[in-house]
Amino acid sequence: MTVMEQRGAYRPSPPPAWQPRMDPAPLLPDAEPYRVLGTEVAAKVDADLLRRLYAELVRGRRYNTQATALTKQGRLAVYPSSTGQEACEVAAAVALEERDWLFPSYRDTLAAVARGVDPVEALTLLRGDWHTGYDPYEHRVAPLCTPLATQLPHAVGLAHAARLKGDDVVALAMVGDGGSSEGDFHEALNFAAVWQAPVVFLVQNNGFAISVPLAKQTAAPSLAHKAVGYGMPGRLVDGNDAAAVHEVLSDAVRNARAGGGPTLIEAITYRIDAHTNADDATRYRGDSEVETWRGHDPIALLEHELTERGLLDEAGKQAARDAAEAMAADLRARMNQDPVLDPMDLFTHVYAEPTPQLREQRAQLQAELDAESEGPHR
Amino acid sequence: MTVMEQRGAYRPSPPPAWQPRMDPAPLLPDAEPYRVLGTEVAAKVDADLLRRLYAELVRGRRYNTQATALTKQGRLAVYPSSTGQEACEVAAAVALEERDWLFPSYRDTLAAVARGVDPVEALTLLRGDWHTGYDPYEHRVAPLCTPLATQLPHAVGLAHAARLKGDDVVALAMVGDGGSSEGDFHEALNFAAVWQAPVVFLVQNNGFAISVPLAKQTAAPSLAHKAVGYGMPGRLVDGNDAAAVHEVLSDAVRNARAGGGPTLIEAITYRIDAHTNADDATRYRGDSEVETWRGHDPIALLEHELTERGLLDEAGKQAARDAAEAMAADLRARMNQDPVLDPMDLFTHVYAEPTPQLREQRAQLQAELDAESEGPHR
Amino acid sequence: MTTVAVKPATMAQALTRAMRDAMADDPTVHVMGEDVGTLGGVFRVTDGLAKEFGEDRCTDTPLAEAGILGTAVGMAMYGLRPVVEMQFDAFAYPAFEQLISHVARMRNRTRGKMPLPITIRVPYGGGIGGVEHHSDSSEAYYMATPGLHVVTPATVADAYGLLRAAIASDDPVVFLEPKRLYWSKDSWNPDHPTDVEPIGRAVVRRSGRSATLITYGPSVPVCLEAAEAAREEGWDLEVVDLRSLVPFDDETVSASVRRTGRAVVVHESGGFGGPGGEIAARVTERCFHHLEAPVLRVAGFDLPYPPPMLERHHLPGVDRILDAVGRLQWEAES
Amino acid sequence: MTTVAVKPATMAQALTRAMRDAMADDPTVHVMGEDVGTLGGVFRVTDGLAKEFGEDRCTDTPLAEAGILGTAVGMAMYGLRPVVEMQFDAFAYPAFEQLISHVARMRNRTRGKMPLPITIRVPYGGGIGGVEHHSDSSEAYYMATPGLHVVTPATVADAYGLLRAAIASDDPVVFLEPKRLYWSKDSWNPDHPTDVEPIGRAVVRRSGRSATLITYGPSVPVCLEAAEAAREEGWDLEVVDLRSLVPFDDETVSASVRRTGRAVVVHESGGFGGPGGEIAARVTERCFHHLEAPVLRVAGFDLPYPPPMLERHHLPGVDRILDAVGRLQWEAES
Numbered sequence A, B: 001m002t003v004m005e006q007r008g009a010y011r012p013s014p015p016p017a018w019q020p021r022m023d024p025a026p027l028l029p030d031a032e033p034y035r036v037l038g039t040e041v042a043a044k045v046d047a048d049l050l051r052r053l054y055a056e057l058v059r060g061r062r063y064n065t066q067a068t069a070l071t072k073q074g075r076l077a078v079y080p081s082s083t084g085q086e087a088c089e090v091a092a093a094v095a096l097e098e099r100d101w102l103f104p105s106y107r108d109t110l111a112a113v114a115r116g117v118d119p120v121e122a123l124t125l126l127r128g129d130w131h132t133g134y135d136p137y138e139h140r141v142a143p144l145c146t147p148l149a150t151q152l153p154h155a156v157g158l159a160h161a162a163r164l165k166g167d168d169v170v171a172l173a174m175v176g177d178g179g180s181s182e183g184d185f186h187e188a189l190n191f192a193a194v195w196q197a198p199v200v201f202l203v204q205n206n207g208f209a210i211s212v213p214l215a216k217q218t219a220a221p222s223l224a225h226k227a228v229g230y231g232m233p234g235r236l237v238d239g240n241d242a243a244a245v246h247e248v249l250s251d252a253v254r255n256a257r258a259g260g261g262p263t264l265i266e267a268i269t270y271r272i273d274a275h276t277n278a279d280d281a282t283r284y285r286g287d288s289e290v291e292t293w294r295g296h297d298p299i300a301l302l303e304h305e306l307t308e309r310g311l312l313d314e315a316g317k318q319a320a321r322d323a324a325e326a327m328a329a330d331l332r333a334r335m336n337q338d339p340v341l342d343p344m345d346l347f348t349h350v351y352a353e354p355t356p357q358l359r360e361q362r363a364q365l366q367a368e369l370d371a372e373s374e375g376p377h378r
Numbered sequence C, D: 001m002t003t004v005a006v007k008p009a010t011m012a013q014a015l016t017r018a019m020r021d022a023m024a025d026d027p028t029v030h031v032m033g034e035d036v037g038t039l040g041g042v043f044r045v046t047d048g049l050a051k052e053f054g055e056d057r058c059t060d061t062p063l064a065e066a067g068i069l070g071t072a073v074g075m076a077m078y079g080l081r082p083v084v085e086m087q088f089d090a091f092a093y094p095a096f097e098q099l100i101s102h103v104a105r106m107r108n109r110t111r112g113k114m115p116l117p118i119t120i121r122v123p124y125g126g127g128i129g130g131v132e133h134h135s136d137s138s139e140a141y142y143m144a145t146p147g148l149h150v151v152t153p154a155t156v157a158d159a160y161g162l163l164r165a166a167i168a169s170d171d172p173v174v175f176l177e178p179k180r181l182y183w184s185k186d187s188w189n190p191d192h193p194t195d196v197e198p199i200g201r202a203v204v205r206r207s208g209r210s211a212t213l214i215t216y217g218p219s220v221p222v223c224l225e226a227a228e229a230a231r232e233e234g235w236d237l238e239v240v241d242l243r244s245l246v247p248f249d250d251e252t253v254s255a256s257v258r259r260t261g262r263a264v265v266v267h268e269s270g271g272f273g274g275p276g277g278e279i280a281a282r283v284t285e286r287c288f289h290h291l292e293a294p295v296l297r298v299a300g301f302d303l304p305y306p307p308p309m310l311e312r313h314h315l316p317g318v319d320r321i322l323d324a325v326g327r328l329q330w331e332a333e334s
């Protein structure tokens, strides 16, 4: 007897368990990045919001220049500047409610500061002081994360846990174009979609991962197109248009909070400064590219809009600049004080209770320090 | 002076460096899995190909039942059967040229055998004998790979290397629906697309990863939709339709060979047997689902087609069955011989030359074995 | 309720019971991993938990170990106590970046503000005839990662007590479950499970005067067997079950070796760069002038884990242990 | 040509030259990693290679370490000799599954049919004021993984000779580059680079009679400094530079310790579960009756690597080494 005979008549039906679970069309990003400034939508945006974004952008730019200056003075070990990307940094912070969580990557000091983290505490890691300067629970900002994309599953887990507990908390996770190549990016987005976790992924596509341009990072039509492969919507936005980034993020946050699941947002932007103060960007890109992008500056874009609508005059600009200068002066003053670190702290937080082994090592270091302070040993 | 004044007039142009690199539409899979058998296309398929596929399917099914029987007789440690999925296994082997490479997952013994690997050697790992029984270079079949999705970057690297050397070799990599969740899946597809490597990814979506159903694995419209996020075409195919799988694979292989880059293919199929002989599938799925899929049996589908076209008569079926039985008898006979393993081999292949440490350990084991063979030690 | 009401109980049952009791006592305890829900795990160690506590408390995750551990980190940040199952030792490797860079370091990174009370259950070791990737002993990696506790039971009672302690710990614990002891039984009474067993204390499983066997996990029963067999040779061996590799119980171990003057460390893990080096070195540092002979090691060979048909040659067995004891330079005693 | 024509040369230049020469000699050698092409690497160690050999021979990959090593495996399967750069020690962790499950095992898995001649360059260690994740000493993980060679140079000449040997090896080699020695110089002449230095041989960097310092990589200069300082105390220290952790040169090390009767192992990596345990244990096994004192260890503390401002307290320095030498129970000599 043939298999066919065994199984009865041939049935020319499609595979029985097959059914597409959702129409992919609504998940796909638009062909062009979403923009608000310079379009008719701009007129409808709340004036206070625009003014707030403007003040934050000006402050953020000043923060970047001040922090970069501090590296030259040896007050910071290193600083990855987000100059040119302030619209993303600021909008990410502003789009969240107080109870929400922000998961910044190593470049997103500004987003942490815009969310309320003390400007000096946010730099603790980068000045060579203890790893995380701020209490993550105070402003619900996870530690600035250096291993790329590894913070994304954390954001998913936190959002999932909040939902399980019945809290309407949203997690916003930031990552770079380079970081999108890591396996953790994939796993995080997949878990988020399967769990319908209230999480929003913001990819800042600034064109480079250190020296590696986007074309060597991906061959996709856009990074936002990755969303469809997880079953979540992908959005593409002009990352230098603070109003557009804010709107797209706010929509995604609102949707997540309402139980609509995760969204992947790609913001097209550009890193104006080198990767960090230690990097030499002339090795991998030309000045003309940078100049072109300076012509699409996030502050200039918003300033133009505000001025046109009569929402910003010279006094308003001056006020924003003054506030930024005050912040910078405070930053300089406080960063010029040498931090005082207690070497004994090395042993305090490895475990809830130091192991017997760590207690021994702590005693050893204490003895060494005591001997040192008693005068030259040898 | 404001930033805007510094930078000159506001330019309402889109972000200058933004341009989508490709239209996503051609990358998206069709809404329905591609089918040949039972459609008018079937009539155009080469008769010899269909007969060859049929013989391989019958042989493959028999291989699965025989190997499963061998586990019950203690001749195999474990066997992950591909019954129900033979069309994918067989088509994967048949679609390749001799010079191409196959990268099977742990379930794809059948694909290796269909490509020419000795049926007993292909089971070496699973009988508890040495890890890989066959020489991977003989038939260009990489070792059956147990850590899920980890073989995918290997396939990409090999295809890339071949292209760099100027060889028109294609690599075909197989993975399961569960394996598509791993970070290595993501990284492999991304590298393949960026490098435009001649590699074809075949995901056998058989509905389960051990006990975990597809709905807990992904929320995507289909796994093939992931392709667009890498910038490669995604194809969806009825995985039980050998002619369809063969055609889709052959197209992708041809395209890759011609320099057209990678393709992601999702074949919708079903695992009729339990995960392995050690698994109890009744804990996570009902009989009726299995029965439904038995009605869409890959052998029955092809048998119907061949019979309708007058390409297969009772004698032809009998010939296929006889060949399969001969293979099974040979398998039984040879698997019933106890393999002879040399414990000294443990030390031979860890490095090109054993380290001094391994030489010492080898001497120790040799001494122990010598002592043992001299009679009871204690 | 689950199937644990059998007496005597197996180690697998005690582990199930530990999770069940922890989940009942503390609503923040969540079990997650591949196949842990509906199936109850490939070793059935999570059997019944999804049924009793729901799929949100015992969750079948997508198949991605870094994702499992990474999302567990986020869950712990929000106040949950995830108990993560890695299906097999070798399949924990994809999660190593999350483990080393985050799980082990988050408390320290945040100066104690953000502890991560995660338990990572890892079935480990060989001797079960598993095919490649199913028999690794990966404890050396975990031991070399400060910020993790590393715990492994050898008895049914310890399986319960130590797993309760691991889940209750405010620190991450890598909980290594000896696969080949899953079905070992003893008279542990599941209706009156023992107390939580504090992490960090070794225990003398057998007292002896001639030499100390220092061991843990799957090698404990082998050492006890060796100690019995050694009586024939006139050796009275002490057997110390470490139970916790981190923290390490120097006190118990050193006290034993000072008493006996001789020691052999026994484990399945490869010798070179394995746990035995650390153990032998620290015992020697602490007990040098009490030692009649160097601390010796009996370990797996320095190989990728061998195929099932050869594993008996690889695993430390009674004979190899007794040979090592024999090499403890007994002539020095005279 | 690249910028290596300076004399004296730095270790970084010697490494560049080694890759350059290997690529010129053998068309199957391919360099790959993050930023290794156009930029020449964040430490400029691959500077000029893309220019000289083209982007197909020195390739900027996407940002994914498992993908980098995984594709290198496939390239090696097809007969190439990939030289992979991991940008920093801690960023090699995502590649651990590929490393442990495939790179280290493929030769053995296929009974020698499919060797993987891959060199994995890992800048490692601290002392450069790097922020978190930029100063790890991860050699313990590599040592515990049979199938890998683990090599680390301490001099400019060895950087060249050992990297050439690593690339020429038919086995996978984890090549650990001490970051803080990248800019160390010596009189090595880049126009006449030394020969390939066989892997597996330790070298006595300084002869002495009182005790042996066993060390490698970034701690070698520290130990040499300590040995100088020790003369004041009347100690004449021998310094052994291991150069290769796997295979381990028992012969050279044991010969030295038998001569001196005392030993201290020095490394930056954390002590517990670190390389020092293995080294101390095996030295003790081999030299027990020659030892006047236990083999001691001076290592990093058992902590996640500390913030830059505290790293000097963590790293083994001259004083801590001399303290250990002082604890070698000298009274036993009298």
Ligand SMILES: Cc1ncc(C[n+]2csc(CCOP(=O)(O)OP(=O)(O)O)c2C)c(N)n1
Residues within 6 Å of the ligand: A107, A146, A147, A148, A175, A176, A177, A178, A179, A180, A206, A208, A209, A210, A271, A275, D034, D063, D087, D091, D094
């Ligand atoms: C896992 C990991 N690999 C490598 C690095 C080293 N690294 C730091 S930043 C960077 C580039 C990141 O690029 P992208 O994600 O685009 O972020 P951007 O710097 O543009 O903000 C690299 C490779 C890292 N931090 N983590």
Ligand SMILES: Cc1ncc(C[n+]2csc(CCOP(=O)(O)OP(=O)(O)O)c2C)c(N)n1
Residues within 6 Å of the ligand: B107, B146, B147, B148, B175, B176, B177, B178, B179, B180, B206, B208, B209, B210, B271, B275, C034, C063, C087, C091, C094
């Ligand atoms: C990295 C890794 N994690 C876990 C496992 C254990 N495991 C073996 S098969 C399997 C399910 C695989 O499902 P799928 O990818 O759909 O393939 P299928 O079994 O359906 O062929 C699991 C979890 C593994 N082999 N590798």
Ligand SMILES: [Mg+2]
Residues within 6 Å of the ligand: A176, A177, A178, A204, A205, A206, A207, A208, A209, A210
């Ligand atoms: Mg970038």
Ligand SMILES: [Mg+2]
Residues within 6 Å of the ligand: B176, B177, B178, B204, B205, B206, B207, B208, B209, B210
């Ligand atoms: Mg499957």
